[in-house]
Amino acid sequence: MAAQYDQDESYASHQYIMATELNLMPHEVILRRTLTPNSIISIKSSFARRFHHAVAHPELQVVVEIGKGLQGSVFEQLGHALAMKKERRGNERLRTSLKKEYSLHSAVLEAFGLYGEMVESTVRVPRLFSIVNRTNDDFWGEYLPKLPEDCRTRGTLVQMERIxxxxxxxxxxxxNYFYPREDASALDPSVVQHILDSTPNKHCLARTYLGRDDGVFTREKFSLRNFPLYLKSMERLGLDTPNIAASMGKAYALMHWGAGVNGDHVEFVLGTSAVRGPKGPPGTPGTQHRAVGLYLIDFGQCESVDLSEEPEEVYQALKVAMVTGDSQLFIPHYRKSPELYSVFKEAYIDAGRLILVEKGLDSNFNVDEFMIEYEDYTEDFL
Structure with a gap:
């Protein structure tokens, strides 16, 4: 099982922000300061207290659903620093099987491990711990009774790092910033509390939609789970969208040329991890330091790409995946956002060149030519 805290030394240069300081700021400023991968937020966390207490008390280690998607459901277990993705019945026979995703996820993790530092990537890919099959009696004997009643069937399950x-x-x-209202007056505190108290809204990750200008929020469907951060909203908040675009460009290059994975339907989300605080006196009980990071997740619809094939075939496989599904929600559009796309493209090309040279494939592929083909394909396809 993973340690509760991420001990990456790079966090030493990050900006620590006390939640007590943020409480004095306007909501727009809070979002500007916290929705950036160089922030570490020090908070009084009831979750941290429950987590520590549950570590020594197995009876408190309940399993809670924190997400649901095409392949199945994602759960967390209190007292364990991991998430569990359980495949829904019947999905194991599809091309989106969890076993296949585990293999692709592993390939991406390996590529980030081999080449991520070289290309100076700051995007994080959740670590994998194990894959469990339906015949594992020891595992299912312990966990099956803890799952929600409608999920108490054996199947494939993956244990991974919890974002x-x-x-x-x-x-x-x-x-307070995004909930729709009729005028500019302050939002009723009871409305805010009602949304915060909803269990699904506690599992809030923010999708960085650089490829879509704006979207509509409604009161009826307002949700913090998989919260969409549209480009215009990020620009109004003053978020560092060029940095996010460059990070995405490097991540796509690592997937394509490092892992041989097409990146179909992957997602980029802002989430956090628990890290150790700065040197000095320990924090008060229940204090937790949360590092904001940009994560690359969801490889369930990806396909592997054989880099020993002819360039034309490889380019076709990659560019098709970049314009289908949700990919265009994340990748800046080269016509609508030319400056932001230019940042994405430059980062992709620079990272791709380095990786191909390192792998001895620089005479086989030309990432500059590939990006030109991608642009032409985008023009025709969209």
Whole structure:
């Protein structure tokens, strides 16, 4: 099982922000300061207290659903720093099987491990711990009774790193800033609290939609789970969209040329991890330091790409995946957002060149030519 805290030394240069300081700021400023991968937020966390207490008390280690998608459901277990993705019945026979995703996810993790530092990537890919099949009696004997009743069937399950949600103070500001209202008056505190108290809204990750200008929020369907951060909203908040675009460009290059994975339907989300605080006296009980990071997730619809094939075949496989599904929600559009796309493209090309040279494939592929083909394909396809 993974340790509760991420001990990456790079966090030493990050900006620590106390939640007590944020409480004094307007919601727009809170979002500007926290929705960036160089922030570490120090909070009073009831979750941290429950987590520590549950570590020594197995009877408190309940399993809670924190997400649901095409392949099945995602759960967390209190007292364990991991998430569990359980495949829904019948999905194991489809091309989107969890076993296949585990293989692709592993390939992407390996590529980030081999080449991520070289290309200076800051995007994080959740670590994998194990894959469990339906015949594992020891595992299912322990976990099956803890699952919700409608999920108590054996199947394939993957244990991976848990991406922690955005802290409560960030979620509260998202509500106050984005929840639709008739005028500019302050939002009723009871409305804010009602949304915060909803269990699904506690599992808040924010999708960085650089490829879509704007979207509509409604009161009836307002949700913090998989919260959409549209480009215009990010620009109004003053978020560092060029940095996010460059990070995405490097991540796509790592998937394509490092892992041989097409990146179909992957997602980029802002989430957090628990890290150790700065050197000095320990924090008060229940204090937790949460590092904001940009994560690359969801490889369930990806396909592997054989880099020993002819360039034309490889280019076709990659560019098709980049214009289908949700990919265009994340990738800046080269016509609508030319400056932002230019940042994405430059980062992709620079990273791709380095990786291909390192792998001895630089005479086989030309990433500059590939991006030109991608642009032409995007023009025709969209």
């Amino acid at each position: 922690l949600p955005l802290p409560k103070i960030v979620r509260e500001s998202l509500i």
